Structure formats: C-alpha cells, structure tokens
Amino acid sequence: MQFHDITTDKKKTHVVQTPxxxxxxxxxxxxxxxxxxxxxxxxxxIFGMYLGKKKARFFVxxxxxxxxxxxxxxxxxxxxxxxxxxxxxxxxxxxxxxxxNVAAEQYGHNxxxxxxxxxxxxxxxxxxxxDVTCTHAVTTGTLNKEQVRYLMTRGISKKKAQIxxxxxxxxxxxxxxxDVGITKEIDAYKEKLREYQTS
Amino acid sequence: MKAKKNKDxxxxxxxxxxxxxTVSEISKLKNEPSWMREKRLHAYSLFKKKPIPSWGPDLSxxxxxxxxxxxRATEKTExxxxxxxxxxxxxxxxxxxxxxxxxxxxxxxxxYESEVVYENVKEELKKQGVLFCDMDxxxxxxxxxxxxYFGTLVPPNDNMFASLNxxxxxxxxxxxxxxxxxxxxxxxxxFRINAELFGQFERTLIIADEGSxxxxxEGCTAPQYRTDSLHAAVVEIFVKKNARVRYTTVQNWSKxxxxxxxKRARAEENAIMEWVDANIGSxxxxxxxxxxxxxxxxxxxxxxxxxxxxxxxxxxxxxMIHAAPNTxxxxxxxxxxxxxxxxxxxxxxxxxxxxxxxxxxxxxxSLILDAQSxxxxxxxxxxxxxxxxxEHEATVEKIGEEKIWYLENRGVSKENAESMIVxxxxxxxxxxxxxEYAIELNRLIQLEMEGSVG
Amino acid sequence: xxxxxxxxxxxxxxxxxxxxxxxxxxxxxxxxMGPNGSGKSTLAQSILGHPGLTLTKKSKILLHGKxxxxxxxxxxxxxxxxxxxxxxxxxxxxxVFNVLxxxxxxxxxxxxxxxxxxxxSEKLGIxxxxxxxxxxxxxxxxxxxxxxxxxxxxIDPDLIIFDEVxxxxxxxxxxxxxxxISEMKARDPKKTMxxxxxxxRILDYITPDEVLVMKxxxxxxxxPYALAQKIDAEGYTQYEG
Numbered sequence: 001m002q003f004h005d006i007t008t009d010k011k012k013t014h015v016v017q018t019p020x021x022x023x024x025x026x027x028x029x030x031x032x033x034x035x036x037x038x039x040x041x042x043x044x045x046i047f048g049m050y051l052g053k054k055k056a057r058f059f060v061x062x063x064x065x066x067x068x069x070x071x072x073x074x075x076x077x078x079x080x081x082x083x084x085x086x087x088x089x090x091x092x093x094x095x096x097x098x099x100x101n102v103a104a105e106q107y108g109h110n111x112x113x114x115x116x117x118x119x120x121x122x123x124x125x126x127x128x129x130x131d132v133t134c135t136h137a138v139t140t141g142t143l144n145k146e147q148v149r150y151l152m153t154r155g156i157s158k159k160k161a162q163i164x165x166x167x168x169x170x171x172x173x174x175x176x177x178x179d180v181g182i183t184k185e186i187d188a189y190k191e192k193l194r195e196y197q198t199s
Numbered sequence: 200m201k202a203k204k205n206k207d208x209x210x211x212x213x214x215x216x217x218x219x220x221t222v223s224e225i226s227k228l229k230n231e232p233s234w235m236r237e238k239r240l241h242a243y244s245l246f247k248k249k250p251i252p253s254w255g256p257d258l259s260x261x262x263x264x265x266x267x268x269x270x271r272a273t274e275k276t277e278x279x280x281x282x283x284x285x286x287x288x289x290x291x292x293x294x295x296x297x298x299x300x301x302x303x304x305x306x307x308x309x310x311y312e313s314e315v316v317y318e319n320v321k322e323e324l325k326k327q328g329v330l331f332c333d334m335d336x337x338x339x340x341x342x343x344x345x346x347x348y349f350g351t352l353v354p355p356n357d358n359m360f361a362s363l364n365x366x367x368x369x370x371x372x373x374x375x376x377x378x379x380x381x382x383x384x385x386x387x388x389x390f391r392i393n394a395e396l397f398g399q400f401e402r403t404l405i406i407a408d409e410g411s412x413x414x415x416x417e418g419c420t421a422p423q424y425r426t427d428s429l430h431a432a433v434v435e436i437f438v439k440k441n442a443r444v445r446y447t448t449v450q451n452w453s454k455x456x457x458x459x460x461x462k463r464a465r466a467e468e469n470a471i472m473e474w475v476d477a478n479i480g481s482x483x484x485x486x487x488x489x490x491x492x493x494x495x496x497x498x499x500x501x502x503x504x505x506x507x508x509x510x511x512x513x514x515x516x517x518x519m520i521h522a523a524p525n526t527x528x529x530x531x532x533x534x535x536x537x538x539x540x541x542x543x544x545x546x547x548x549x550x551x552x553x554x555x556x557x558x559x560x561x562x563x564x565s566l567i568l569d570a571q572s573x574x575x576x577x578x579x580x581x582x583x584x585x586x587x588x589x590e591h592e593a594t595v596e597k598i599g600e601e602k603i604w605y606l607e608n609r610g611v612s613k614e615n616a617e618s619m620i621v622x623x624x625x626x627x628x629x630x631x632x633x634x635e636y637a638i639e640l641n642r643l644i645q646l647e648m649e650g651s652v653g
Numbered sequence: 654x655x656x657x658x659x660x661x662x663x664x665x666x667x668x669x670x671x672x673x674x675x676x677x678x679x680x681x682x683x684x685x686m687g688p689n690g691s692g693k694s695t696l697a698q699s700i701l702g703h704p705g706l707t708l709t710k711k712s713k714i715l716l717h718g719k720x721x722x723x724x725x726x727x728x729x730x731x732x733x734x735x736x737x738x739x740x741x742x743x744x745x746x747x748x749v750f751n752v753l754x755x756x757x758x759x760x761x762x763x764x765x766x767x768x769x770x771x772x773x774s775e776k777l778g779i780x781x782x783x784x785x786x787x788x789x790x791x792x793x794x795x796x797x798x799x800x801x802x803x804x805x806x807x808i809d810p811d812l813i814i815f816d817e818v819x820x821x822x823x824x825x826x827x828x829x830x831x832x833x834i835s836e837m838k839a840r841d842p843k844k845t846m847x848x849x850x851x852x853x854r855i856l857d858y859i860t861p862d863e864v865l866v867m868k869x870x871x872x873x874x875x876x877p878y879a880l881a882q883k884i885d886a887e888g889y890t891q892y893e894g
Contacts, residue, residue, distance in 0.1 A: 141588030607726035
C-alpha cells in the first residue's frame with residue numbers, strides 16, 4: 001500500500017503505474033489534480049478534507065482517469081465551511097472504451113455553517129464503455145435538521161450537537177482511510193485538525 | 200424575397216434562407232400588429248450576432264441558408280409518401296398506426312380527421328373560460344396576453360435558437376386557464392391536428408392563473424418525419440400563485456432532425472411546475488426544461504427519459520433556480536444508450552442568496568448497453584445560501600449479469616430478462632406519462648431494444 | 654432425479670467445489686450443512702448453471718438421466734429446478750408479481766397467479782402490497798426470505814433448493830415459511846427438497862432423509878437426521894483438523 005500526502009505537493013498529475021492500493025490525502029488544497037490510473041489491479045483512494053473559515057477560498061479540480069481496465073478508484077471529499085468561506089470542486093471521472101471492468105466512485109459532503117459561505121459542486125462523468133460501475137453522490141448544504149433534533153432529544157445542546165455532527169464528517173474520512181490501511185498518520189491529522197479548528 | 204402564392208391551393212412560402220425581409224414578410228403574411236413585427240426584427244438582429252454554442256453536440260452541419268423559414272399549407276405539404284424513410288414506415292406498421300394518422304405524422308398530409316373529438320373538448324373548455332388555440336390565432340384574438348408575457352421568460356437574446364425562434368416563430372399552442380379552474384382532461388396538441396401546431400419554429404405560451412390546474416401533452420411515440428431538419432421551439436409557462444401545470448412531451452422525431460428547444464417556466468408562491476420529458480427520436484436533441492422558482496414555497500420537477508441509439512445524441516437535462524425561501528425541486532433523469540448512441544445529462548441547480556430552507560434532489564442514472572456507446576453527466580450545483588440543501592446522485596452501469604441470472608432462475612429467457620430490466624429502469628418516468636402513450640412508449644422501447652427500429 | 658457426477662467447479666483461479674458426486678432422489682428431502690465458505694451456495698448455483706462458474710470437463714450434471722451440464726439457466730428452471738436467493742436482486746421497477754407473471758406466462762393467467770400469490774402471502778404473513786413493490790425499494794431481511802419462499806410455492810417446481818431461508822428471520826416467520834414448505838411437500842410427495850441451513854429448527858418441520866456436511870468445497874460426511882442434531886449440539890468442531 002502506498003500512501004501520499006499531497007497537501008503541499010505542487011504536482012498536478014499523479015500517475016499510478018503499479019497494481020495494489022494507492023492512497024492520496026490532502027487538506028485544504030487548491031489546485032488541479034489529475035489521477036491517471038495506468039495499471040491493472042490498481043485500487044486508488046483519494047481523500048480530501050476541507051475546513052474553511054473567515055474568507056478562505058478553495059478551488060480544486062480532480063480527475064480520475066482510468067486508461068486501463070481492472071482498476072478501481074474512489075474519491076471522498078468532505079468539507080465544512082464557516083463565515084464567508086468559498087469552495088468550488090469539479091470532479092471528473094473518465095472511463096474510455098478500452099478500460100473494461102472498472103469501478104469508480106465519487107462521494108462528498110459539503111456542509112455550510114453560515115449564510116454567507118458558498119459552494120459550487122460539479123461531479124462529472126464521461127463513460128465510453130458498458131463494463132463499468134460508476135456512482136457518485138454529493139450533498140451540499142446545511143446540517144440535517146432532523147438529525148440535530150434527534151441528538152437534542154438525548155440531552156445534547158444544539159451547539160454540541162452541531163460539533164458532534166461536524167466532527168462526524170471528518171471521522172467518516174478518517175474511518176475510510178483506516179479501512180484501507182492508513183493508521184499512524186491519522187492521529188497526526190486529527191491533531192492538526194484540532195489546531196486548525198481552534199485557530 | 201417575395202412569397203410565392205400558388206393560386207390552386209393557397210400555399211404561402213418564403214424562399215430558402217433568412218434575411219430581414221423574409222422576417223418582415225412572415226409577419227405581413229400573418230397580418231401581425233407592428234409590435235410583433237418589431238420584436239421579430241429585433242430578435243433577428245440578435246440571432247445574427249450569436250455564435251453556435253461551443254459546448255454540447257456538434258452543430259456545425261446545420262445550414263441556416265437551406266431552410267425554408269415559413270411555409271403554411273392548407274391541404275398539401277411539400278413532402279410525399281415515397282420520400283418517407285422505410286424504417287419509419289416499418290415502425291408505423293409495428294405500432295399499428297392507422298393509415299390517415301401515418302400520413303399526418305410523416306408530414307405528408309396537413310390535417311387529420313379528428314375534428315369530432317376536438318369539437319367536444321372545445322365546448323367543455325369554453326364553459327370553463329379556458330382559452331386554447333394556436334399562437335397565430337392567439338395573437339389576433341387575445342393579443343393582451345402575448346403583449347404582456349411573450350418573450351419575458353425566454354428573451355430573444357437568451358440563446359441562439361431562442362433568437363431564431365423569436366424571429367421566425369409560427370404555430371405552437373396558447374393556453375390561458377382562469378383563476379381556480381381545473382382542466383381535468385389533458386390538453387393535447389394532437390387535438391388541434393393541423394400543421395400549424397407542429398411548426399419547426401413553434402412557440403408555446405401557457406398561463407395558469409391563481410389556483411388553476413392544467414396538463415398539456417405534446418408529441419407522440421410514433422415517429423414524426425419532416426424533410427426540413429431543424430426544430431427550434433420555445434415554450435414559456437407562467438404558473439401563478441397556488442396553480443399547477445404539468446407539461447408532458449413525448450418526442451420521436453426522425454433521425455435527420457436537430458431538435459433544439461428552450462423550455463422555461465416561472466412558478467410563483469406555492470405554485471407547482473412539472474416537466475415530463477421523453478426523448479426517443481431526433482438525431483441531436485438539446486433541451487433543458489427549467490423552472491424559475493420565484494415565489495415562496497414554489498415547487499419544480501423535471502422527469503426526463505431519453506434513449507439514444509445509432510446516430511443519435513440526446514443532450515438533455517434540467518435547470519432549477521431557487522430564488523425564494525422554502526422552494527423545492529426534483530430532477531430525475533434516466534437514460535439508455537446503445538449502438539454508439541450518446542446520452543448526455545446537464546443540469547443546473549442554483550440556490551440563490553435568500554432561498555432559505557430550500558431543497559433540491561437530483562438523480563440521474565444511465566444504462567449503457569454496449570461498449571460502443573457513451574454516457575456523460577455534467578451536473579452543476581451552485582449554492583450561495585447556507586440554509587439550503589442540494590443532494591445529487593448518479594450511477595452509470597450496464598445491465599447487471601446477476602440480475603439477469605436471477606430472472607433466468609425464474610425461467611425468464613435472457614432477452615426477456617433484459618427487456619424486463621430495461622422496462623423496470625424506465626418505469627418511474629414512463630408511469631407518469633398518460634396511459635395511451637405509456638403503452639406505446641414501452642412497446643417502442645422494446646422495439647428499439649430488438650434493434651428493429653432505426 | 655438429479656445426479657451430480659465428479660463436479661469440480663472453479664471461479665477465477667480458485668477451486669470452489671472438489672469432485673462432488675451425489676444423487677438427489679425423487680420425493681426425498683436433503684439437508685446440506687457446513688461452515689460459511691464451505692461451498693453450499695456454490696453447489697446450489699452450479700445446479701442452476703451460474704455463468705460465472707466453470708465446471709471441469711469431467712463434471713456432469715444429469716436431470717432424469719439427461720445431461721444438462723451445458724444447459725442455460727432459464728432452460729434448467731423450465732425443467733423444474735429452483736433455488737431461493739439469499740439476497741434477491743434489487744431490480745429497479747420490477748416487482749415480485751412481474752417476475753411471477755414472466756415465469757408462469759405459459760401456464761397461468763395473471764388472475765390465477767394473483768389468487769395463488771395472495772393466499773400464500775396471507776399464510777406467510779406479508780401484505781399483498783409487497784408483491785407489487787419494486788424490488789429496488791427497501792424490503793426487510795425477513796420479507797425478502799418470505800418472498801423467495803412465496804415464489805417457490807407459486808411456481809411449484811419439482812426440485813427446490815432452499816438456501817438459508819431460516820437465517821435472519823424471527824421465530825414467527827420461520828414457523829410460517831416452514832408450514833408453507835411442508836404443505837408443498839404434503840400436497841406433492843414426489844417433490845425433492847434440498848435445505849441448506851446451519852440450524853435444526855427448520856429440519857424439525859421438514860425432516861431430511863439424508864444430511865450432507867460440506868467443508869472447503871467437498872462433502873465430508875453423510876448421515877441421517879441424527880447427524881444434523883449432532884452438529885446442532887457440537888457445531889462443526891468434529892470436522893476440524
């Protein structure tokens with residue numbers, strides 16, 4: 001399993017040329033990221049996390065390009081935005097005719113915590129063959145009010161309920177990273193996240 | 200260019216190609232008030248300035264100079280039965296279309312004898328105060344509505360084909376439903392069965408006054424053939440407070456046709472607008488029915504079904520603009536592609552500042568049946584209001600082998616299993632289409648699956 | 654009635670079944686037990702001809718003496734073979750009723766199917782509405798199993814494989830399903846039934862004439878009902894090592 005923290009990596013293209021699990025992670029990154037999957041039996045996981053405050057602006061474009069078959073890719077980007085933060089993500093999955101037996105997915109949750117923040121989300125798919133399974137699901141918006149209310153019936157204050165749910169979004173990413181074998185780095189990330197939250 | 204008047208059958212037509220004088224001529228032939236002529240000429244000047252869209256299907260083969268922009272026929276049309284392609288004739292036979300209807304659908308005859316049916320409907324509508332006629336008549340008899348609403352939702356500079364339509368429009372339907380009136384019977388363009396309703400550049404205007412309801416249906420599953428290849432229509436719908444409009448289209452144009460349509464509705468407080476759109480035919484279709492949710496609590500819905508086989512590109516989708524609080528929208532799209540067909544889904548959900556407690560759900564699924572075909576989805580979600588929610592889901596896949604095997608276990612043959620699965624796939628939308636159409640639609644999809652059509 | 658001769662099944666590079674030879678006689682009830690992954694479901698799937706499974710050249714499956722090794726699944730189903738699915742597939746827009754209509758279009762009218770299905774749904778304790786609900790809309794685990802048993806009872810085939818219909822269902826559901834299954838047997842004693850299970854409770858209602866135990870793709874033991882009771886008491890420990 002290969003793990004790459006590309007948060008500060010300036011490279012725009014990341015080529016996967018060997019089989020096995022490849023994991024990429026970034027936090028609050030702006031830029032163009034292309035993941036070119038050129039090896040059979042490659043399983044690529046891309047995890048992104050965003051915490052936007054004040055006038056932060058993040059523009060990220062990701063591309064999962066499967067040029068060979070028998071490969072999988074999975075993208076998960078969860079972000080929480082406060083104040084006047086701005087976030088725009090364009091995520092493209094491309095599967096050409098030659099790439100058979102590909103499974104690709106894209107998931108994301110963008111949470112808006114103030115009336116003035118804004119998000120633009122564009123999950124694109126370009127599929128030229130039938131031997132694929134391709135899914136994406138992205139939700140953008142406020143915290144689910146029913147869920148907040150449910151937590152409050154357990155005696156949790158509204159504010160605490162929100163904090164609980166927000167950390168849940170980041171926990172989801174960490175849990176999935178853990179599932180694919182990332183363990184020691186996660187604690188460091190959680191610490192960094194805590195610092196950033198309180199700054 | 201002067202209009203030619205055939206003294207035997209009063210056929211009016213302009214020479215091929217477009218110019219300001221052709222536009223004026225059209226207006227003169229129709230005896231229009233000067234304000235409409237002004238609008239046409241203004242639209243023409245905008246059209247000249249607009250480039251062909253750089254995104255979407257390839258429209259470079261459209262030759263604007265070879266189109267006849269106005270043709271009014273009373274008994275005869277330009278086409279003859281032998282010009283109609285064989286595969287279209289075969290489909291009529293397979294669907295069991297009666298002779299007279301065939302001629303009409305193929306653009307060979309301009310009229311259809313269902314006057315009797317139509318007369319009864321007219322009586323009912325008259326009692327309710329509902330206005331339903333073609334646009335040319337509406338301009339003469341009810342000009343106040345056109346003056347107030349025409350071109351306000353789809354202005355002439357909206358896009359190239361809206362500009363063109365605004366310059367040379369002819370035919371289309373006009374409907375006005377008074378306050379509180381519910382029109383129980385779906386109004387079908389089919390009732391008005393004459394060529395004026397099926398123009399290449401038809402313009403439709405529907406106004407549903409407060410608390411009213413109407414369901415309008417256009418098109419049919421039987422393939423429609425025209426020699427002229429551009430169908431650039433515009434539909435504007437105004438749904439007033441507490442009113443509801445459902446607009447169903449079943450389109451099966453022949454494969455030589457470019458079907459480029461602009462459809463937009465505006466929904467006021469608590470109004471409901473539903474677009475049901477089935478695109479089976481045409482060579483290239485570009486159509487994104489939209490709802491501008493202007494009033495509190497307004498609801499918009501688009502149910503879109505498209506099939507694309509060899510030589511077809513369906514570029515369809517929806518637009519929802521949330522400009523008021525408590526508005527909600529839903530876009531459901533199902534697309535099937537095979538034999539090299541291209542199915543593209545484009546959507547825009549825009550949550551503007553102030554659209555508090557607004558929500559939107561978009562789901563688009565594509566079924567790709569072979570390795571030659573293509574599925575593309577380009578959803579855009581723009582959220583500028585923190586207190587809103589937009590959910591989007593999409594899947595692209597082939598017919599699952601395990602699902603086929605499951606059905607085979609119940610003695611279903613492989614072909615029937617595929618057919619069942621495809622029918623099940625389109626069912627959520629097909630069932631929203633009134634029964635006569637739905638039966639034809641399922642049969643048509645089955646025929647498409649067998650590969651015996653087109 | 655159904656004979657397996659030297660059936661060895663591979664999928665991708667793994668061998669899932671090793672040299673299975675077994676005869677399933679007309680009118681008899683068989684139980685197949687064994688730890689998870691022992692090949693019980695694979696055995697059922699190869700009887701019904703799953704296309705993803707490859708049988709070696711020596712493998713033969715005979716139905717009433719005729720070789721059906723290369724026969725397509727729907728043709729095997731038409732010849733009276735049936736298996737319940739642990740997870741019926743979520744097929745958009747297709748209902749159980751649709752499936753029955755297609756399965757029985759040559760022998761029953763829609764009305765006849767409906768009548769029979771309604772009677773069974775009452776016996777199984779599920780609402781009629783479930784018969785008309787699209788398969789991709791949520792069903793509980795218990796409902797899924799009951800609907801599979803319902804299909805078996807409506808179609809009424811000659812040889813039925815019940816693949817773990819007792820897993821994940823409550824006591825009441827089990828009682829109802831086994832009642833329906835034993836009624837099927839009582840009405841037609843010639844029916845052959847194969848019950849794949851881990852527990853004897855279902856076998857209390859449908860007592861097996863023979864119990865087969867599988868492990869790692871082979872049949873490692875055969876015996877009468879008492880064998881199943883022994884497994885119930887001791888688990889599969891006797892087959893370890």
